[in-house]
Amino acid sequence: MxxxxxxxxxxxxxxxxxxxxxxxxxxxxxxxxxxxxxxxxxxxxxxxxxxxxxxxxxxxxxxxxxxxxxxxxxxxxxxxxxxxxxxxxxxxxxxxxxxxxxxxxxxxxxxxxxxxxxxxxxxxxxxxxxxxxxxxxxxxxxxxxxxxxxxxxxxxxxxxxATRLLDAKASLERIKQRQQTHYDRMDAASSLDAEIGSESLEAKLKGAGIADAEKAGSDVLARLKRKAAVN
Amino acid sequence: MPSLKTLMQGVGALDEETRKGADFDIQPLPGDDEVIQVIINGQEELPVFVTASDSQILCICYLWGEDEIEADAKLELLEAMLDMNIPMPLSSFGRIGNKYAVFGAISVHTTAIEIAHELATLSDNAVDAIDALSEFLR
Structure with a gap:
């Protein structure tokens, strides 16, 4: 005691x-x-x-x-x-x-x-x-x-x-802001991921000849020949 | 019994999984290597100070000063802090001079993992406490 x-x-x-x-x-x-x-x-x-x-x-x-x-x-x-x-x-x-x-x-x-x-x-x-x-x-x-x-x-x-400790509310504000920025970045990153994901789907579809396939040079030549024959 | 410095070096050397995602910037205070400052990433404004006495290691995070408390809200604030003191994990409210703090005390016979857990929890508790009690602050 x-x-x-x-x-x-x-x-x-x-x-x-x-x-x-x-x-x-x-x-x-x-x-x-x-x-x-x-x-x-x-x-x-x-x-x-x-x-x-x-x-x-x-x-x-x-x-x-x-x-x-x-x-x-x-x-x-x-x-x-x-x-x-x-x-x-x-x-x-x-x-x-x-x-x-x-x-x-x-x-x-x-x-x-x-x-x-x-x-x-x-x-x-x-x-x-x-x-x-x-x-x-x-x-x-x-x-x-x-x-x-x-x-x-x-x-x-x-x-x-510069190293002075901030008051509590200002500290909290900054921490929350930083967290928000972090979350925003994560959101951006995940929507970017989603876009890249959908692009790759399109690529697969094209590969399978389901969506518009890339135009090949031979196709273009054939078209031009058809055009020349008509004229 | 390892020294505080050795223990804190151990905390710095923990792998990411053991730290549960918290990154620690561990530096002794200039001019006093018995006090170690730990900054947890994302919460730089609320550094944790670690010091040891004979029997325990104290981790302290300052919250607000006496002058930041709304003039007629002090009693209510103190009561809210007392009420929150027991449920708050691993930390307690305290006052050092005219500054309020959350702190955790650990036996000197502890491990780096325990300290890392304490530090991360303490820092989160500090942010939560200020957030929850800011209505009483200027």
Whole structure:
């Protein structure tokens, strides 16, 4: 939100000095620094996450191993009891209590790792959001600046003289005129095509002796001879 | 990511069929090669200016200045422009300083064919927009 509002104020303010920044450089530097920091935090959080998830998996494996141990020693204890080795059963029971204590502490550690993972993931999500927002806002500032820079170049080039941009109506008029000329030419060309087409039809007819054929020299001579005979 | 200049050279090198009949005269603006001027044949009066920022390429075609708008028609004109903004293909209305424009924004990760399509559409939109909205102009 921050830069968006600043941009609106800056752009709506309109008449600013040529070359003046849209948003002061300090604000931009702060944003860039924040993006940089956020990216570093994100990279660190990703590393931490990998480490914590590895520890979580380790704890998980250890819990599983201890559970297997428990089953095994409980079997031993029951065996010892059934065979009347009360003392041995007592010893095994102590071992079982030890394993259970170890298992409890592993479970507590696993809970901590799970919570840590959750916290890191939420931090990463938040950080990614911050980066996205800052980058979008910076893109807006940069775009505004490059448009203003382009506008200055364009008005420098089209400021005056022969290359001056016309007003909208005059431009439209000229474009329409040019299009009309283009269409007229196309019309002329197509009627010319039609004429040439009909000429070629006539030629075909003549060729087939249907329309008036070209007068041949021999025909003329024959006519002249007939005329001479009459006289 | 190719530079704007490379992309625009690509536009210039497209064959006629890909350009769908539009001929482009592509020149960097003298003194500023970050702005490229494109003139589309038959519509020389409405050049398109192309410039790029970090994330997008902007194609801009100026329409009219604030001073060309009929004195009491501005609100109606702005409303008509807002209404037309969504249906107008690939372009939007905008204002830069005191000049109104149509523009199109494309990701910098684009192709010459996309740019050519954008340029031709933008130029046609500009002509159509002036034609359609000229009743609000002096």
């Amino acid at each position: 921050g830069l968006f509002k600043k941009l609106i104020t800056a752009v709506r303010g309109g008449a600013r000095e040529v070359g003046e920044a849209v948003v002061d450089m300090n604000a931009i530097r702060i944003y860039e620094q924040e993006i940089e920091d956020a990216k570093n935090n994100l990279a660190r959080a990703k590393q931490d996450l990998t480490a914590v998830m590895a520890k979580e998996m380790q704890a998980e494996r250890e819990i599983k191993r201890l559970a297997d141990e428990l089953v095994k020693y409980e079997g031993y204890a029951l065996d010892a009891l059934s065979k009347g080795h009360e003392d041995l059963a007592q010893e095994v029971a102590e071992k079982i209590a030890e394993i259970e204590t170890e298992q409890d502490s592993q479970k507590a550690a696993r809970e901590q790792f799970v919570a840590h993972t959750r916290r890191l993931k939420s931090i990463m999500k938040q950080t990614e959001g911050t980066i996205r927002q800052h980058e979008r806002e910076l893109a807006m500032v940069r775009t505004t600046e490059s448009v203003q820079k382009a506008t200055r170049s364009i008005s420098d080039n089209y400021g005056a003289g």
